[in-house]
Amino acid sequence: MSRYYEFFCPVKVIAGHAALEHLPYELTAIESTRPMIVTDQGVRAAGLLDPVISACQESEVTIAAIYDEVPPDSSTTIVRDIANLYRQQQCDALIAIGGGSSIDTAKAVNILVSEGGDDIAAYSGAGVLTRPLRPFFVIPTTAGTGSEVTSVAVIADRERSVKLPFTSSFLLPNAAIIDPRMTLTLPPHITAATAMDALTHATEAYTCLSKNPLSDAYATAAVKKIGQSLMKVMDNPGDEQGRLDLAEASTMAGIAFSNSMVGLVHALGHATGALTHLPHGLCMSLYLPYVLEYNLEEIREPLSELLLFLEGPEVWTATPASRRAEATISAIRHLRDELHHHCELPRTLRETGKVQEGQLDQIARQALDDGSIIYNPREASLKDIQEILKKAWG
Amino acid sequence: MFEKLSRSAGLRARRHYVQAMFRFMGHALEAISQVDRKVMDDARLLPNGLIFQMMVLPSGPSLVLEHTGEGRLRYLGPNYDGEVDLSIRFKHMAHAFLVLSFQEKTTEAFANDRMVVDGDISLAVRMTRVLDRMESIILPRLIASRAVKEYPDDLGLLQKVPGAIGVYRRVAFSMLRDLRKEALPI
The missing domain is CATH 3.40.50.1970 (Rossmann fold)
Structure with a gap:
């Protein structure tokens, strides 16, 4: 069909x-x-x-x-x-x-x-x-x-x-x-968190169940712009072209995900935001690599393709086809670490200082009923979500 | 002419199939909520008295259930016309047929915009999980794998077979009771 x-x-x-x-x-x-x-x-x-x-x-x-x-x-x-x-x-x-x-x-x-x-x-x-x-x-x-x-x-x-x-x-x-x-004066930690939000929109739009050829085009274009411009803007916040690239990437990722929806990263982010008031972009940055690892075998092909847009053709050709999906996750982890180095954007839930370990179970239960979970490629159980949260705790 | 007639017969058959499947699912959901711990745990968190409806737009067949408390669901029959709290509506009979004939998974139907949800989306997610669990238990693994996003790894034959027998027994009894009621003059 x-x-x-x-x-x-x-x-x-x-x-x-x-x-x-x-x-x-x-x-x-x-x-x-x-x-x-x-x-x-x-x-x-x-x-x-x-x-x-x-x-x-x-x-x-x-x-x-x-x-x-x-x-x-x-x-x-x-x-x-x-x-x-x-x-x-x-x-x-x-x-x-x-x-x-x-x-x-x-x-x-x-x-x-x-x-x-x-x-x-x-x-x-x-x-x-x-x-x-x-x-x-x-x-x-x-x-x-x-x-x-x-x-x-x-x-x-x-x-x-x-x-x-x-x-x-x-x-x-x-x-x-x-x-x-309008985004030139955005403080570094907000620039970082919101760009990770856009990257998550694009990545989930490209890897979740409702992906389609048109949203794919917007998602990959957004990933490419973020891959090329985020660290440039972090190094030089006054980079007007870089700022425009990130703003365009955000809009393109928005068009992509509003037409193909998002998955488990957002389900976790919505639950975490509701219970701990952690900023949404930060939640996305924290959960994205762990959820991609969890979904890996269901999304190996699209995730491999994203490496080309995130890291460029040289890295893509130098990476064996069978390792490209893992390399995409590594690139996202590396980006997260770089952002931590630049503006101390937390890498784990523990590092945020705003989440208690005792809240993880409640976050998992709330995420299980979030509307975004329907579009996740894998059927996440309560136990699966608890495992992801344990990893994200650090 | 013949083509037109056969097409119209095909559409009627499809409608009857969807009607019959909704009726079967209604009884099966009621039955499984009395025997399966996972379904009860999921349904227990629904508000007491919640009326859930699955229907085909604009006024096609429907399946209506009430949560009576403690995770128990009660099938309210095919002709319920009262208020509903949560509704999952197929946009067209063809879309309902795709799902109910296991050509498209329920989650795929959501992803493909075949259905619209009216009400609390988190409750709709919960009801979808209940539906998936029911299908995993009562259908042979090969067919269930076509109906649900992921067939549960922990569902062994020792759990599945007695669960399925219990559900089919209760469904058969309920459907016979329905038939008797419908056959009796008022």
Whole structure:
């Protein structure tokens, strides 16, 4: 039987030098005159709003409102507050500037301001939205989550102590604007963790059950860019081309995994993040080599192919075909060690200092029920997951 | 003309097959939740009273189960039309047939976007595991390997055969009871 797959990505990508200056044109093209910015304090303090506002002012586009207090773990209350501000100021478009939290928050705000009401929980789940939302633009300031091209948002409901997932293609923005200026000032440990997040998105997209020829193309291109640029940027954070490569890699990995899903690394990462609040990118970096080792015999062929993109043609040809999959894992381990050397990015759960050994069993049980586990090539049992966690503990 | 008729008969047969398989699976899941420790352990963590549905869109055959507590599942019959808490819906009869005729594994069907989940995804993962365990026990290894992602290494004949006999016995009894009920005038 021939393979079946689906692939969807309608997001316009505006990337490269002076990309931010295209935003006013995009806004006027849809007749938006009162856009609202959704961002966080860190982005504002780093001065990342200035080039956006200045680009708009120069083209006579006025930003009608700015909400700059999105926390790292956004909630339904914040979504409601921003939606109220949007309505009070009679805004007509949303611009998310930031990392995963600001982008997810803006996606949820767009649901409320388009569909009406104050209760975002009513729109939680898959397939609830049935029509396009208001104009929405995303300017990522990290290079890892890929949220600018994914049709998912997660918002915490603190009253009920649950995380609400929202899934709909209508959450996708009209355009994602990738400008290297937005990631130039990213601190080294965040650059490292978010790049490992993107590498994990691409690797899992390329090796898990829902892989397909189109997502493969994006995944391999992302791995290649990360392999070529990550250490260059770590050595020289002001490398504008390297920064752009990582940001593009993140977007490509986002397109890949939103069409072919992710596996056990993410199941473990989601459980670890929920229980210990360890940053998502760091979790990915910690678990990736161990999960690849666990899946090895099921993914030997695609993993061998990834060596070409990660390490380049010379290493690939010099490595015997039967050892290429193992060499890919070694290359990822080496990358992780290099990042530890550069910015002390933890290599083991123990090194994070934020996880107790006693929490491992709970992480394993929660990972077993995570939605991503369905797409993992191997059927991981509780015992298998406990073994992986033991190795990742260090 | 003949081609059209035979095609229509083929589609009807496919629908009946899916209907029959859903009914069989409903009884089998109820039965296995009474005899298999692993299924009980997995199902025990489902909320009490949870109504789970597997169906074919838009209004095709369905299988509905209730978790009655302590990991026990109860089959609610093919005609249940009340509220459901968790639903796995095949987009088309052809997709349900692929899975129920063991041409496509349940996890492959997820990966191929054949199904949509409505409800808590973690509970859907748990129910998929229960379904896989049931198939591993009641089907011959060769067929079960086509239905589940990975046939369990630790499932030996000593565990499989008595488990399968227990399930088939209970399913046969339940289906006979259904037939009797359907045959009796109201």
